[in-house]
Amino acid sequence: xxxxxxxxxxxxxxxxxxxxxxxxxxxxxxxxxxxxxxxxxxxxxxxxxxxxxxxxxxxxxxxxxxxxxxxxxxxxxxxxxxxxxxxxxxxxxxxxxxxxxxxxxxxxxxxxxxxxxxxxxxxxxxxxxxxxxxxxxxxxxxxxxxxxxxxxxxxxxxxxxxxxxxxxxxxxxxxxxxxxxxxxxxxxxxxxxxxxxxxxxxxxxxxxxxxxxxxxxxxxxxxxxxxxxxxxxxxxxxxxxxxxxxxxxxxxxxxxxxxxxxxxxxxxxxxxxxxxxxxxxxxxxxxxxxxxxxxxxxxxxxxxxxxxxxxxxxxxxxxxxxxxxxxxxxxxxxxxxxxxxxxxxxxxxxxxxxxxxxxxxxxxxxxxxxxxxxxxxxxxxxxxxxxxxxxxxxxxxxxxxxxxxxxxxxxxxxxxxxxxxxxxxxxxxxxxxxxxxxxxxxxx
Amino acid sequence: xxxxxxxxxxxxxxxxxxxxxxxxxxxxxxxxxxxxxxxxxxxxxxxxxxxxxxxxxxxxxxxxxxxxxxxxxxxxxxxxxxxxxxxxxxxxxxxxxxxxxxxxxxxxxxxxxxxxxxxxxxxxxxxxxxxxxxxxxxxxxxxxxxxxxxxxxxxxxxxxxxxxxxxxxxxxxxxxxxxxxxxxxxxxxxxxxxxxxxxxxxxxxxxxxxxxxxxxxxx
Numbered sequence: 001x002x003x004x005x006x007x008x009x010x011x012x013x014x015x016x017x018x019x020x021x022x023x024x025x026x027x028x029x030x031x032x033x034x035x036x037x038x039x040x041x042x043x044x045x046x047x048x049x050x051x052x053x054x055x056x057x058x059x060x061x062x063x064x065x066x067x068x069x070x071x072x073x074x075x076x077x078x079x080x081x082x083x084x085x086x087x088x089x090x091x092x093x094x095x096x097x098x099x100x101x102x103x104x105x106x107x108x109x110x111x112x113x114x115x116x117x118x119x120x121x122x123x124x125x126x127x128x129x130x131x132x133x134x135x136x137x138x139x140x141x142x143x144x145x146x147x148x149x150x151x152x153x154x155x156x157x158x159x160x161x162x163x164x165x166x167x168x169x170x171x172x173x174x175x176x177x178x179x180x181x182x183x184x185x186x187x188x189x190x191x192x193x194x195x196x197x198x199x200x201x202x203x204x205x206x207x208x209x210x211x212x213x214x215x216x217x218x219x220x221x222x223x224x225x226x227x228x229x230x231x232x233x234x235x236x237x238x239x240x241x242x243x244x245x246x247x248x249x250x251x252x253x254x255x256x257x258x259x260x261x262x263x264x265x266x267x268x269x270x271x272x273x274x275x276x277x278x279x280x281x282x283x284x285x286x287x288x289x290x291x292x293x294x295x296x297x298x299x300x301x302x303x304x305x306x307x308x309x310x311x312x313x314x315x316x317x318x319x320x321x322x323x324x325x326x327x328x329x330x331x332x333x334x335x336x337x338x339x340x341x342x343x344x345x346x347x348x349x350x351x352x353x354x355x356x357x358x359x360x361x362x363x364x365x366x367x368x369x370x371x372x373x374x375x376x377x378x379x380x381x382x383x384x385x386x387x388x389x390x391x392x393x394x395x396x397x398x399x400x401x402x403x404x405x406x407x408x409x410x411x412x413x414x415x416x417x418x419x420x421x422x423x424x425x426x427x428x429x430x431x432x433x434x435x436x437x438x439x440x441x442x443x444x
Numbered sequence: 445x446x447x448x449x450x451x452x453x454x455x456x457x458x459x460x461x462x463x464x465x466x467x468x469x470x471x472x473x474x475x476x477x478x479x480x481x482x483x484x485x486x487x488x489x490x491x492x493x494x495x496x497x498x499x500x501x502x503x504x505x506x507x508x509x510x511x512x513x514x515x516x517x518x519x520x521x522x523x524x525x526x527x528x529x530x531x532x533x534x535x536x537x538x539x540x541x542x543x544x545x546x547x548x549x550x551x552x553x554x555x556x557x558x559x560x561x562x563x564x565x566x567x568x569x570x571x572x573x574x575x576x577x578x579x580x581x582x583x584x585x586x587x588x589x590x591x592x593x594x595x596x597x598x599x600x601x602x603x604x605x606x607x608x609x610x611x612x613x614x615x616x617x618x619x620x621x622x623x624x625x626x627x628x629x630x631x632x633x634x635x636x637x638x639x640x641x642x643x644x645x646x647x648x649x650x651x652x653x654x655x656x657x658x659x660x661x662x663x
Binding site for chain 1 (some may be wrong): 453459463497545549
């Protein structure tokens with residue numbers, strides 16, 4: 001059997017089951033106790049009447065039993081009231097007025113001590129009879145005394161009690177189940193908080209699970225935070241290591257390049273080209289490693305407006321000598337669901353490429369569309385012919401097969417866009433040059 | 445012009461010093477962040493070439509320290525760290541230019557010249573004062589269009605004065621910007637260089653301001 005999925009359902013079902021069982025047991029127990037009590041009271045009352053009867057009965061001169069004084073309970077006088085007495089002395093029978101013309105049919109019974117019978121009474125009543133045989137001391141006459149009462153009175157009292165009991169237990173059950181619901185709700189609240197916290201992390205609005213939770217849940221939160229921290233540590237460490245390797249290689253390449261420049265051009269040219277190739281290969285694989293490592297880490301988001309402003313600041317500085325007009329129009333509030341460094345890499349490469357080719361103007365635009373954000377970089381440079389654009393972005397050409405070299409920056413942008421589930425497109429700009437547009441995911 | 449190079453890789457540091465010296469710069473080399481920070485703070489450089497991955501104190505911290513102290517010497521970051529977020533950090537820390545390794549030496553020199561020129565408020569790479577023109581790109585000096593041969597130190601003195609036309613420059617200041625730190629300085633030699641420049645370019649170009657120094661002015 002499959003375990004029920006919901007913890008709440010399991011807790012509530014368990015509570016309901018135990019409440020039902022406990023209340024049923026209590027109901028049965030109370031009802032039994034009450035019945036025993038009522039029956040005992042019933043018997044005691046009958047014995048009391050029997051004692052009164054025994055104390056007052058006498059035998060007349062004719063040997064017939066007589067009752068000089070009526071018994072105190074008026075029901076003995078009211079016909080068919082449900083409470084009766086009967087005295088037998090041989091064949092003579094004396095009975096209460098309430099029995100009217102009926103004689104109780106007592107089974108032949110030699111027992112002289114008080115004992116019970118169940119017999120049919122007038123009008124088919126089920127009667128409980130308590131009888132006793134006595135011998136009068138003065139006359140030596142043997143008498144069989146019996147007092148009977150209608151059993152259905154017991155049933156009426158029991159039914160009334162059971163209805164009240166059932167109602168009370170029902171109310172109690174409802175109150176207990178309600179209390180259980182509240183308890184489960186309160187008890188599971190930290191888990192709801194945990195779930196909301198995780199959703200925040202997954203959506204990139206938080207890096208860690210925050211707040212203090214109950215001691216049963218806190219270890220889980222700590223473990224999750226440790227796991228999240230570990231993931232980002234691993235990424236940071238591998239970036240650092242890869243970065244250190246790349247930096248060391250590039251510094252040595254710089255030395256080689258400078259040595260080569262001392263040679264004549266015929267010898268220096270091929271060396272410089274190889275050095276450039278090595279540099280681009282390093283860049284290519286560094287960026288790929290960086291992007292691949294970032295993709296699996298939850299909890300990253302980048303505010304587009306600030307990131308664009310930073311790149312514009314850098315570009316204005318780097319291209320200050322050329323006096324390019326670099327403008328950006330970014331609506332506030334746009335968020336990229338990804339790492340800031342990746343965003344810088346994407347936009348940096350796009351704007352750098354535009355600045356290299358621009359005659360005087362580069363324009364950066366951004367917006368959101370169909371659940372994604374888009375970035376567009378326009379320049380007024382020579383642009384790319386349709387065929388060239390096709391070649392740069394032809395489908396099926398895997399970047400790791402393409403030679404790192406021409407257009408590496410744009411190839412990297414496409415690589416990042418694909419990794420993030422976005423798109424990259426090159427077109428003609430209204431400024432006259434190239435328009436590069438990339439669509440990227442935003443926060444849900 | 446006096447330039448500080450902060451670079452911890454010895455071979456690359458030597459290459460930079462050799463090439464910059466050949467281009468008539470007075471060059472000091474610092475091999476770690478601490479030495480670089482100290483020199484940048486205490487010596488009057490016209491530009492700094494700063495590596496980022498340095499022993500003791502990293503380059504960005506050095507740069508932030510200088511900017512925090514109000515030292516606005518133009519700084520060119522020369523580093524293998526070429527990710528865009530690193531360039532953002534560098535520029536935001538106060539760098540004036542950013543060049544990634546491996547680099548083309550000619551490009552580095554061009555950017556360095558542009559940096560110094562912009563810092564002194566000149567828009568063009570060719571500086572002119574009356575009949576004299578000094579092209580910072582080629583290192584050529586002409587008088588009325590005719591080339592003039594100058595020694596390395598004569599060029600350095602003229603270069604510094606051309607960048608600060610109209611200002612009175614003391615002999616001590618000239619000395620500081622013409623010689624590297626560990627050079628045995630003698631301010632009397634400045635007088636010799638100025639004398640030679642007057643002979644080659646005409647007496648009226650460099651005026652002596654008595655007790656204060658020299659001033660370059662169009663005659």
